[in-house]
Amino acid sequence: MLLLPPIPQLSEFSWERFSQQWNSLTSQTKKIADGAGQGEEFKALEQQVRQCVLSRDITQLKNTLLKRKGVRVLTQLWIDKEDVRKxxxxxxxxDYIQAKHPKLGMSSLMNLISLVYRYFDALVDGNIFNRLTQWLNQQIEQRLKDRKNTSDTILSVLNQAKWLFDLTAPKALVNLAKQNHLDLSEQLKKLRLNELPQGRFLDICHAQYYLDTLKEIPVGEQHxxxxxxxxHDVATMPFEEGKRIGHIALEIIIDRSAGAPSEIWQNFVLNLAGDPRIANTATNYRQ
Known part of the structure; x- marks a missing residue:
């Protein structure tokens, strides 16, 4: 189950300054992405690294990871290729990369940040999510020590708001939007978080916002x-305990109706869940 306890100390952050810094972050990220080598040599190295992983040639993979370019390629493949990631x-x-590269290149560091936000809670198997976020925090702190002026960089932004690397961050953002009387999209835009790569982090933020809103709207009314x-993409989104967003929404509607639902809510239930009289072999029935 995805536990989302309240995040303390949100009021300590200067959100206006944070927004300006995140804007700088996204600009720098684009420059790094645009400048990343994607020529024939890079593509050949990608194929080599992927083949090493798929054939479980650990010795050759480690030899490749001795070079910074090898680390950059592998971290990019972690984002792009499920088989390499798994x-x-x-x-x-x-452990091996940390031992050989105490200080990551900026492209590799940005790849890891993108990896965490794109897959987020899908990385919780074992201890991977914690290891990645600990690694990122260590790398960020290390780079900040080496710089005289860090007030407007990606690293200083993430260093100030370490909770953004926590599984509770989506719930914290929803609470922050409510606190500021903002729509979630407006809150994300204000913090430049809407410019993050689309993935589980933003999905969970929106799902949490929708479900919290459903708990608060007037019973039986349109919204x-x-x-x-x-x-469909929202209703079938995985949420927690093997349930999808649609399952949780139906539970909320049924619990709040306290008897016969209004016509508006009844139509919502039927449109979401479908006609209960259909065959139990139908895909929609099984979902």
Missing amino acids: GSLNEETI DVLHELLK
């Missing part, structure tokens, strides 16, 4: 959140 994103590989929850 085959090599483990504590042994992290924009009902329309959002009927979208």
Whole structure:
């Protein structure tokens, strides 16, 4: 189950300054991405690294990871290729890279940040999520020590708001939006978090916001959140305990109706869950 306890100390952050710093972060990220070598040599190295992982040639993989470019390629493949991620994103590989490269190149560091936000709670198997975030915090702190002026960099932003690397961050952002009387999209935009790579982090933020809103709207009345929850990509999004967002939404509607639902809410339930009289072999019934 994804536990989302309240995050303390949110009021200590200067959100206006944080927004300015995150804007700088996204600009720098784009420059790094645009400048990253994607020529024939880079693509050949990608194929080599992927083959090493798939064939479990650990010796050759370690030899490749002795070079900074090898680390950059592997961290990019962790983002792009599920087979490489499953085959090599483990504590042994992290330990080896940390030992050989006490200070990561900026491209590799940015890859790891993107990896965490894109897959987020999908990385909780074993201790990988904790290892990645600990690694990132260590790398960020190390780089900050080496710089005289860090007030407007990606590293200083993430160093100030370490809770953004916590599994509770989506809940914290939803609470912050409520505190500021903002729509979630407005809050994300204010913090430049809407410019993060699309993935589980942003999905969970929106899902948490929709479900919290569903708990608070007047019983039986129409609301924009009902329309959002009927979208297939939203309703079928995994949430917690093997349930999807649609399951949680139905539970909330049924619990709050306290008897016969209004026509609006009844239509919502039928549109989301489908006709209960359909065959139990139907895909929608099984979902």
